[in-house]
Amino acid sequence: MTMKLKRKQLKSILLGAAILGFGGCLAGCESSTTAEDYVGVQTSLAFDRTKPVTITQFTPTSGSVGQQIVIQGTNFGSNEDSLTQVHVTIGGKEAVVVSRKSNALYAYVPSAAYNKINGSVLTGDIEVSVTEGGKVLQKGKAPGGFTYERKMVVGRLCGMSFDTYDHAVWQDGSFANSPDDVSGFKNDGVMQFSPYNHDQLFIVYDQEPRFGVVAHGIQLLDLKAKTVNTILPLSKFSNQRLRTIDFAVDPFMYNEDGTYSWRLDEDGNKTGYADENWEKSATPDQLKWREHLIISADNNNEQYRANSVYIVDRDPNGDFSSASTVRQLANYRQCNGASLHPNGELYFTSYTQGEVIRLDMDVYWNTILPDSVGGLGSNWSPYVLDNETTATTVTGSGAFERLFTVQDTSWEFQIDIHPSGKYAYIVVINRSYILRTDYNEQTKRFSAPYRIAGDMSNRGFQDGVGLSALLRRPYQGTFVKNEEYEAEGKEDIYDFYFCDSENDAIRLLTPEGIVKTYAGGSAATHSDGETYGNENGELRDFARFHRPTGLVNDVHRDGITGENTLIFYILDTYNYSIRTITMEENLEVDANKGN
Numbered sequence: 161m162t163m164k165l166k167r168k169q170l171k172s173i174l175l176g177a178a179i180l181g182f183g184g185c186l187a188g189c190e191s192s193t194t195a196e197d198y199v200g201v202q203t204s205l206a207f208d209r210t211k212p213v214t215i216t217q218f219t220p221t222s223g224s225v226g227q228q229i230v231i232q233g234t235n236f237g238s239n240e241d242s243l244t245q246v247h248v249t250i251g252g253k254e255a256v257v258v259s260r261k262s263n264a265l266y267a268y269v270p271s272a273a274y275n276k277i278n279g280s281v282l283t284g285d286i287e288v289s290v291t292e293g294g295k296v297l298q299k300g301k302a303p304g305g306f307t308y309e310r311k312m313v314v315g316r317l318c319g320m321s322f323d324t325y326d327h328a329v330w331q332d333g334s335f336a337n338s339p340d341d342v343s344g345f346k347n348d349g350v351m352q353f354s355p356y357n358h359d360q361l362f363i364v365y366d367q368e369p370r371f372g373v374v375a376h377g378i379q380l381l382d383l384k385a386k387t388v389n390t391i392l393p394l395s396k397f398s399n400q401r402l403r404t405i406d407f408a409v410d411p412f413m414y415n416e417d418g419t420y421s422w423r424l425d426e427d428g429n430k431t432g433y434a435d436e437n438w439e440k441s442a443t444p445d446q447l448k449w450r451e452h453l454i455i456s457a458d459n460n461n462e463q464y465r466a467n468s469v470y471i472v473d474r475d476p477n478g479d480f481s482s483a484s485t486v487r488q489l490a491n492y493r494q495c496n497g498a499s500l501h502p503n504g505e506l507y508f509t510s511y512t513q514g515e516v517i518r519l520d521m522d523v524y525w526n527t528i529l530p531d532s533v534g535g536l537g538s539n540w541s542p543y544v545l546d547n548e549t550t551a552t553t554v555t556g557s558g559a560f561e562r563l564f565t566v567q568d569t570s571w572e573f574q575i576d577i578h579p580s581g582k583y584a585y586i587v588v589i590n591r592s593y594i595l596r597t598d599y600n601e602q603t604k605r606f607s608a609p610y611r612i613a614g615d616m617s618n619r620g621f622q623d624g625v626g627l628s629a630l631l632r633r634p635y636q637g638t639f640v641k642n643e644e645y646e647a648e649g650k651e652d653i654y655d656f657y658f659c660d661s662e663n664d665a666i667r668l669l670t671p672e673g674i675v676k677t678y679a680g681g682s683a684a685t686h687s688d689g690e691t692y693g694n695e696n697g698e699l700r701d702f703a704r705f706h707r708p709t710g711l712v713n714d715v716h717r718d719g720i721t722g723e724n725t726l727i728f729y730i731l732d733t734y735n736y737s738i739r740t741i742t743m744e745e746n747l748e749v750d751a752n753k754g755n
Contacts, residue, residue, distance in 0.1 A: 251284025
C-alpha cells in the first residue's frame with residue numbers, strides 16, 4: 161500500500177535520509193536522476209499488466225527497522241494509479257511504501273525484516289508485488305538479500321500499569337503466561353544478581369518516594385522460572401528503611417547441607433578456608449552457602465549506633481527467606497549504600513557526615529568462623545566507633561576505618577565499584593552529580609574523590625563532557641564491557657550506565673568522562689513533549705521510562721542467533737514494571753534457521 165505525502169513533506173524526509181548517510185546512495189545511482197525522481201513528484205509510467213515487475217537494485221543494502229530504502233526496477237506503477245496497489249516485503253515483513261514511481265519505490269524497513277539466518281548474519285528477501293482487489297497481478301524479487309541489522313530495544317519483562325501510585329498493588333507469582341500476572345515494583349529500589357546464579361535477581365526497595373509508608377520486602381525475581389516472590393519481609397530488619405543490596409562471598413568451604421567443611425593446611429592444622437582445589441571441585445550446592453546478602457539501612461542515631469549494614473545468611477534449606485539469620489554487620493548512622501570490592505572489603509556510606517567507611521571483611525569472617533575449623537569463633541561487634549583503626553589508635557577489632565568525606569554533610573550517595581576494583585563512582589543522588597574515587601593497590605583503600613560528571617549546583621538534562629553534563633537525580637548504575645574499547649586495546653574497557661531517574665532516562669558515562677543519553681528521555685519525539693512514558697521500542701526516539709531507579713546488566717541467549725547478547729533489567733518505578741533493553745527478537749523465525 162502506498163502512503164501519499166505532500167511535496168514539502170517528501171523533501172523533508174529525503175533531507176533526513178541524507179543526514180543519515182542515505183542521500184549519498186541516492187546521489188550515486190544516476191547522474192541525471194534528481195531527488196524528485198525517487199519520491200514520485202514527477203510524471204511516471206502507469207502499471208502495465210502485460211509486463212513483469214522487476215527489481216534491478218536497492219539501496220542501502222543493509223540497515224535496521226525504520227531505515228529508508230529505495231528499490232529500483234520496472235513496472236511498479238505510480239502514485240496516481242488508484243486501481244492497483246504496490247506492496248513491498250523485506251524478509252516477508254510488510255514495509256511502509258512512502259512513494260511509488262514506475263522505476264523506483266521509496267519505503268521504510270519494517271521490524272524483523274529477515275527470513276534467513278546464517279550465524280549472526282540476518283538477511284531478508286526483497287519482493288515487490290502489484291495487486292488489484294487483493295489479487296497479485298505481477299511480482300518481482302530482488303537479486304541478493306537485504307542485510308538486517310537488529311537494534312537494541314526497550315521491552316517489558318513483567319509488571320502492569322496503574323492509574324496512580326495508590327492504586328498500584330503488590331502481586332507476587334508467575335509471569336510465565338503474561339507479564340501482567342504480577343505487579344508492584346512501585347518504590348524506588350536497586351537490584352543485584354546472585355554471584356553464582358544469574359537466574360536469580362534480588363530487589364530491595366526504599367521507602368522513597370512515600371515517606372511514612374512501609375516499603376515492600378526484599379523480592380527474588382527468578383528469570384528461569386519466571387516468578388516473583390517476596391522472600392524477606394521488612395520485619396526481619398525491624399521495618400527500617402532499606403537502601404541497597406549487594407552480595408558478599410565468604411572464603412569458607414561447605415558441605416552440601418551447609419555445614420562447614422575443613423582441610424589440613426600446610427602446617428597440618430585444621431582450616432575452614434577454601435583453597436583453589438576446593439573451589440574448582442565444589443558443586444553448586446556447596447558454593448551457594450558462601451553467598452550472603454548485604455543490605456544497607458538508613459537509620460539515624462546521634463550516638464552513631466544505628467543499624468547501618470546487615471548481613472543475611474541462607475536458611476537451613478539453602479534459600480534466603482524469613483527463616484534466614486540476619487546479623488548486624490555495621491552500626492553507624494544513616495547509611496545510603498554498601499558495596500563489596502573485588503578484594504572483599506566492604507565500603508559503606510553515612511549521609512549524616514558525608515563519610516565513606518571501610519570494613520575489613522577478613523576480620524569479620526575470621527571472627528565468626530568456629531575455632532574448631534581455624535577461626536576465632538567469637539561474637540562480632542558491629543559498632544564502628546568501638547572497633548576502629550585511625551592514624552594513631554586501634555580500638556576493639558580495628559575492622560572499621562573512616563576514609564574520607566564527600567563534599568559536605570547530608571549528601572545522599574551510593575558507591576558503584578568498577579569490576580577491576582581500580583576505581584569507583586560515587587553517585588550523589590540528591591545533588592545530581594557523580595564523583596570518582598581511585599583505589600590504591602598498596603594500601604587497599606579508596607582515596608578522596610573528585611567530581612567527574614554533573615554540576616552540584618544545577619540539575620538538568622544535558623549530555624556533554626564531564627562537568628558540563630547535567631543530571632537529575634541519578635540512581636543505580638552498572639558497568640558494561642565495551643567490545644570496541646577491548647578491540648582498540650584501551651586500558652579501561654567499561655562504560656558506566658545509570659538511571660537518571662527524574663530525567664526518565666538511562667544514561668552512560670564513558671571512561672573519558674563523557675555523558676551520553678542511551679535510552680528514554682525522548683520528549684522531543686513525542687507529541688506530549690514529556691520525558692516520561694511507558695512506550696517500548698527503539699531506544700532514543702520512541703521508548704520512554706518513568707522514574708527508573710534500579711539497573712543491572714547481564715548476558716543471555718539470543719533467541720534468533722543463539723549467541724550471548726547484552727541485556728539490561730530496569731526497575732521502572734512509576735511504571736510499576738521491570739523493563740528490559742536487549743536486541744529485538746522474533747522467535748517466530750526460528751524455523752528458518754539455516755535456510
